[in-house]
Amino acid sequence: MSTVEKKIFGQELINQAESYVSNLNGSSIAHLKAQRDEALTQLKDAGFPGPKAEEYKFTKLTKAIEGKFDFANVKSVTQKPSEKMKEIARKHEGANVLFFVNGEFDQEHSKVVSPESEITIEPLNNRADATNLMSETNDAFAIQNKVFVNSGVVIEVKKSKVVSAPVICYYISVESGSNVGFVKNIYLAHENSQADFVHFHYSEGEGRTFCNETKNYIVKANANISLYKVQEESSNAIYVGNTNVSQERDSVFSSYVFTFDGDIVRNNLNISVNGEGVESNMYGLYLTKGKSHVDNHTTVDHTQPNTNSNELYKGIIDDESRAVFNGKIFVRQAAQKTNAFQSNGNILLSDKAVINTKPQLEIWADDVKCSHGCTTGQLDEEAIFYLRARGISLEKAKSMILLANASEVIEKIKLGWLKMEVTDKVVERLEV
Amino acid sequence: MSSDEQILEEFTSKEYEHGWSVDLEADEAPEGLNEDIVRFISAKKNEPEWLLEWRLKAFDKWSNMEEPEWANVKYPKTDYQAIKYYSAPKQKKAVESLDDVDPELIETFEKLGISLTEQKRLTGVAVDAVIDSVSVATTFKETLGELGIIFCSFSEAVQEHPELVRKHLGSVVPVSDNYFSALNSAVFSDGSFCYIPKGVRCPMELSTYFRINAANTGQFERTLIVAEEGSYVSYLEGCTAPMRDENQLHAAVVEIIANTDAEVKYSTVQNWYPGDKDGKGGIYNFVTKRGICAGDRSKISWTQVETGSAVTWKYPSCILKGDYSVGEFYSVAVTNNYQQADTGTKMIHIGKGTKSRIVSKGISAGKSQNSYRGQVQVMKRASGARNFSQCDSLLIGDQCGAHTFPYIDIENSSAQVEHEATTSKIGEDQIFYCTQRGIDEENAVALIVNGYAKEVLNKLPMEFAVEAQKLLALTLEGSVG
Structure with missing residues (x-):
């Protein structure tokens, strides 16, 4: 029997990472540097996911970015869409608005309205203590983020405070500098706090861009945190994001992800349930068209008893686009009395559209209630007939049914203004 | 020790009942595997040149393959050079009728509960018995022959129907499909061959019994089953092995x-030795099973009851190539002690x-992982x-795992695909309901599990359903969760 040596994929990306680090000449902040060096070693050992890697089986990210970007010389953005940013800041009256252009935190255009007694926002570089608050996954792109990241913020929600003004983050991809962005934001929600974070990801222009983002949420006991993510990048933008969540006793964390566009979008959501009585909600809606490729990977790891998780992801897949869904639920032996529910529904609108879904349950505890369901189909003919019998055109009937389908997820949004905004976008997409 | 633990303890110390071995002269x-062994096996079987070449090609492919590791099972790797790849019960001459079969062999089958003579007369099931991978006796050959049905050992088929074997061998599971299929293609020693001619409905169940007897093998x-246009066959497979x-x-x-309009029903009751209660010994059951619905409106149905093996790793599959063809998969997999099943x-x-339908019921107890x-794949033109699909898991005890x-x-x-899965334990209320009506806890569990698996057990032919139900009840003895 021959033993084949382990093959390292993405060698060019690794070389670029190495020269990027040596170009820095140790000029970076000490706490980031230690992490950077460690991550680089990890990257060299494990490499990037190859064509057969299970986690990236359908999303060939390594191939998509290798040789397409100059990671060795990551340059700052030279042209920022200042006018646009000012306009956005004006639009969100009474809210905290933060801007990240190709990953770089833009303090100049950002505005904070909440008092410091409720919330503090500081650049990542000033907060050595915040970088190692939680363990992260060994996803190759999360490691890549650690090697390159130089920018981000640490947002702290103070103990027993309810932040009434939402924190709105804009991640703008522009064709400027080296077209790549790395950003890492850390959200620390102290005991009994409550806050809503809204993230808009969009592209300015049609340039080929790459964004690698890490969000770490540390949710302390009794805190209630919501994360909204609206993704509308251009059909040339590649995005990979890792959202890591660590939940302590009796906390509630809800994630809402709406994906409309992008060349390749990969969202990794990892929730680690570390306390009793925790509730985790994951909702997602992806409407894909053209040639876009949207991949949602979620993981909930129940390690403690009496915890609940709910997951609902829906997709409407059109044209030649492809959607990938992989939902993992782990219930460890100690996590008795866990309820975990997962549901994934997909509608394919075209014969060239593809869906790859894998709802995965791994259970080591016996006193649990876990279920998952997954459906893929087309529009209900009876429902269409019902509407057509009432004089509604076929096209109109279809879009009504699709909208009704999507609204199951939209209805979960708790922020009124955002619910309206997302509904408008969905209607615009589905309307004929 | 709580009563639960006690019962679990009792349950886990239950011995394997097929664990005897007979000293058959073999x-x-x-030991070991190289080209010479492949040639040795081929020569032993008096095989034609093309088959030897086919085997050598498979061996070459296998040598360049790596053992796969993606399954959710952990086991010490097999040393492929420490296995004997050929072991045949010695017989003085070719067997003409059952009366000529080695009496010790007959005894073996009687212990298995499939007395060949009895089977022949009473049950009307044609049996092909395979010990240490060599087919030793096939019953009912003549009756089947009258209908044009060929049911014989694989080596016999190679000698007598080489054109059929050559045409179909490896057409569904190509040599290089996977590591174990390549290994099998290189060294397979025997097996069964079944051919149902056009328009014939096989009047009886065809059955194969597999047993590993010799040590270190x-x-x-x-x-290989070929069902021609409009034919029907129901095929059963059972397996046991001694304790080692x-x-x-x-x-x-x-x-x-x-082929077109044909229907094949394949049922398995797998009861290989699962290893002792500390997870020592047991069979690695790495099997490649695949059927192709080549013609329109054809149907293949897999039913399996998996209770044995230390490690089971198999995926009976259907390639639904013909228009309007149907594939079915019904499975009950029970694991106990340190057994692992990825199926x-x-x-x-x-x-x-x-159309396809999947019903899978997993039951895990002890420290087992199930x-x-x-995979459900709908290709572009499959409008x-x-x-x-429905896959349910039942957990008995808190040391085991169920994964989907x-x-x-x-x-x-235009495809419509539904999948649902649930995981649960036997409800206290269900047990309470039974005990309240005078059924003791143990019988209540057996009752509930039987009901849980009923959907699958119902699909088994009668002869096997009884055995399967017995096996289930035995495996679940004392397993109150």
Whole structure:
């Protein structure tokens, strides 16, 4: 029997990472540097996911970015869409608005309205203590983020405070500098706090861009945190994001992800349930068209008893686009009395559209209630007939049914203004 | 110790009841695997040149392959050079009728509960018995022969129907399909061959019994079933092995070809030795089973009851190539002690209007791990394809695990695919309901589990359903969760 040596994929990306680090000449902040060096070693050992890697089986990210970007010389953005940013800041009256252009935190255009007694926002570089608050996954792109990241913020929600003004983050991809962005934001929600974070990801222009983002949420006991993510990048933008969540006793964390566009979008959501009585909600809606490729990977790891998780992801897949869904639920032996529910529904609108879904349950505890369901189909003919019998055109009937389908997820949004905004976008997409 | 633990303890110390071995004089190949062994096996079987070449090609492919590691099972790797690849019960001359069969052999089968003579007369099931991967006796040959049905050992088929074997061998499971199929293709020693001619409905159940007897051997048999246009056959397979401390490998390949309007029903009751309560010994059951619905409106149905083996790793699959063809998979997998099972199915929808149905029931107890892994793939041209999958897991005790890995890949917008899975334990209220009516806890569990698995057990032919139910009840003795 021959033993084949382990093959390292993405060698060019690794070389670029190495020269990027040596170009820095140790000029970076000490706490980031230690992490950077460690991550680089990890990257060299494990490499990037190859064509057969299970986690990236359908999303060939390594191939998509290798040789397409100059990671060795990551340059700052030279042209920022200042006018646009000012306009956005004006639009969100009474809210905290933060801007990240190709990953770089833009303090100049950002505005904070909440008092410091409720919330503090500081650049990542000033907060050595915040970088190692939680363990992260060994996803190759999360490691890549650690090697390159130089920018981000640490947002702290103070103990027993309810932040009434939402924190709105804009991640703008522009064709400027080296077209790549790395950003890492850390959200620390102290005991009994409550806050809503809204993230808009969009592209300015049609340039080929790459964004690698890490969000770490540390949710302390009794805190209630919501994360909204609206993704509308251009059909040339590649995005990979890792959202890591660590939940302590009796906390509630809800994630809402709406994906409309992008060349390749990969969202990794990892929730680690570390306390009793925790509730985790994951909702997602992806409407894909053209040639876009949207991949949602979620993981909930129940390690403690009496915890609940709910997951609902829906997709409407059109044209030649492809959607990938992989939902993992782990219930460890100690996590008795866990309820975990997962549901994934997909509608394919075209014969060239593809869906790859894998709802995965791994259970080591016996006193649990876990279920998952997954459906893929087309529009209900009876429902269409019902509407057509009432004089509604076929096209109109279809879009009504699709909208009704999507609204199951939209209805979960708790922020009124955002619910309206997302509904408008969905209607615009589905309307004929 | 709580009563639960006590009962679990009792349950886990239950011995394997098929764990005897008989000293049959065997004709064996030396340990190890190389080209010479492949030639040795081929020469032993007096095989034609093309088959030897086919085997050598498979061996070459296998030598360049790596043992796969993706399954959700952990086991010490097999040393492929420490296995004897050929072991045949020695017989003085070719067997003409059952009366000539070695009496010790007959005794073996009587212990198994499948007395060949009795079977022949009473039950009306044609049996092909395979010990240490060599077919020793086939019953009812003449009756079947009158209808044009060929049911014989694989080596006999190679001698007597080489054109059929050559045409179909490896057509569903190609040599290089996977590591174990390549290994099997190189060293398979025997198996069963079954051919149902056009328009014939096989009047009886065809059955194969597999048994590993000799120590240090692997069993590598091959089954090939060809159902011509409009034919029907129901095929059963059963397996046992003696208790041994070391792990033994069973790497079989089953290929089914169903032509237009044909229907093949394949049922398995697998009860290989699962290892002792500390997880020592037991069979590695790495089997490749695949059927192709080659013609329109054909149907292949897999039913399996998996209670044995230390490690089970198999996915009986259907390639639904013909338009409006149907694939079915019904499975009950029970694991106990340190048993591990990673089993499921693949339904590949290629033809228009193809339908598939998957019902998988996993029951894990002791410290076992039970995984369902399945794939439903709907190709571009498979318009109107329909799939329904249901995989339920039942956990008994808090040391075991149940895992589900369904892959659903759809490329056609008119496909309708549903998948649902649940995991639960036996409800206290269910047990309470039974005990309240004077049924003791143990019988209540057996009752509930039987009801839970009923959907699958119902699909088994009568002869097997009884055995399967007995097996289930035995395995679940004292397993109140």
